[in-house]
Amino acid sequence: MLRNLMKFNLVFCLSFIFLFFGCAASKISPESLNEQNLRIINTRTKAALNYDKFINELIKYDIVLIGELHENKAHQAAELKIINSLKKYKKLDVVFEMISSDKQAKIDTAKATGVSKNALENAIGWSKRWDYAFYQDLIESVFYSDANLIGGNLSKGEIDTIFNGAYPLNGHLSITDEVRNNIKKIVTTMHGKDEIKDERLLEALVQIQQYKDRRMADKLVHSKNLAVLIAGKFHTDKNIGVPLHIMDFDTDKKFIVVTLGYEGEEPNPQEADFILLFKDEK
Numbered sequence: 001m002l003r004n005l006m007k008f009n010l011v012f013c014l015s016f017i018f019l020f021f022g023c024a025a026s027k028i029s030p031e032s033l034n035e036q037n038l039r040i041i042n043t044r045t046k047a048a049l050n051y052d053k054f055i056n057e058l059i060k061y062d063i064v065l066i067g068e069l070h071e072n073k074a075h076q077a078a079e080l081k082i083i084n085s086l087k088k089y090k091k092l093d094v095v096f097e098m099i100s101s102d103k104q105a106k107i108d109t110a111k112a113t114g115v116s117k118n119a120l121e122n123a124i125g126w127s128k129r130w131d132y133a134f135y136q137d138l139i140e141s142v143f144y145s146d147a148n149l150i151g152g153n154l155s156k157g158e159i160d161t162i163f164n165g166a167y168p169l170n171g172h173l174s175i176t177d178e179v180r181n182n183i184k185k186i187v188t189t190m191h192g193k194d195e196i197k198d199e200r201l202l203e204a205l206v207q208i209q210q211y212k213d214r215r216m217a218d219k220l221v222h223s224k225n226l227a228v229l230i231a232g233k234f235h236t237d238k239n240i241g242v243p244l245h246i247m248d249f250d251t252d253k254k255f256i257v258v259t260l261g262y263e264g265e266e267p268n269p270q271e272a273d274f275i276l277l278f279k280d281e282k
Contacts, residue, residue: 033074033081039277043267054274055085063220063255065229065243067236067272071134074278075260079230080138082258083147086226092147093223095216096139097231098130099151102158107149117144124149138230152216152229154208162211163204169214174244180206182240209234210245217245221253233259237271 040054041047049057058064066082068075086092099107103125110123117140121132124143132139142149154162169175183206213235220227220242235241236257246255259272267275 033078033278037279038078039263041267041275041277043269043272043275046267051085055082055089057274058082058086058256058258059089059226060254061226061256062253063223063227063229063246065220065231065236065255065257067231067233067257067259069260070232071131072260073134076134076138078260078276078278080141083138083141083228086228087145087147090226092142093150093219093225093227094142094147095150095152095219095223095227095229095231096135097153097212097216097229097235098127098135099124099149100127100153100155100158101151101215101219102155103151107143107151111143111149148223148225150219150223152219152231154212154215158211159208162208166207166211168207169210171214171245171248174210174213174248179240179244180210183209186234186240213242214245217242217249220255221246221249221251233261239270 040049040051042049064082064086066079068079083092083094106123106125110120115123120140120143121136124139126132126139139149173179184202187202187205187209216229216231216235220229229236229242231242236243236259238244238257243255243257246253256274257272258274258276260276261278263277263279265275265277
């Protein structure tokens, strides 16, 4: 009975975390993003740079991590604009948090058979917990090109296994008490201190988040081409997320973090290398 209750709480909490990062905005196209409604800031120098210089910086790296607010049209439009620009210079492997890696066989089969756009959502096993309408243009742009579409998340079965007691992750930078405590604080803040009273549930949520970050890092590090991650800002944060797991792989690959926000956000070099600030469309 207790385990069933904890499983219910786990599903509820994971859904809440997902919704916490969701923030819908009015429809906006990549073409409409310009210097009037978008600023690109180097978080270290606080200097603004134009879009072309920004892209020229990104192509110097092996891995580009883009952190978004989920289901936000302005952010998805920016991601599409960046992906389309990068495709002009290099072949891409685009890793999506929104797709679990167990769907890769479906993706590869759909690619090989040339599935139509109308059938693409079902063909790749897109999860209903994500609104496909927000990501459709981005998914189609990657899928119907020479770029590789890669699932980067855990499957439901893997999440259940972790919840039931998986082995702790190995690593150095990504699994410190400081990192885990910072994730705990974020999860607790999302729910309120009274919502998660069970320490075991909190530990499970933290471990699941870290396993997700490790999976995404693994896909990025082992990509053969310029790898781009599309994920929530929580996952791309240099303090607590995928960047630490990349470094734990002890790879020679260089990465850069881009976070998507809105005017008024303070650029933080500890979280990202560049921040894109949009005028609030909400």
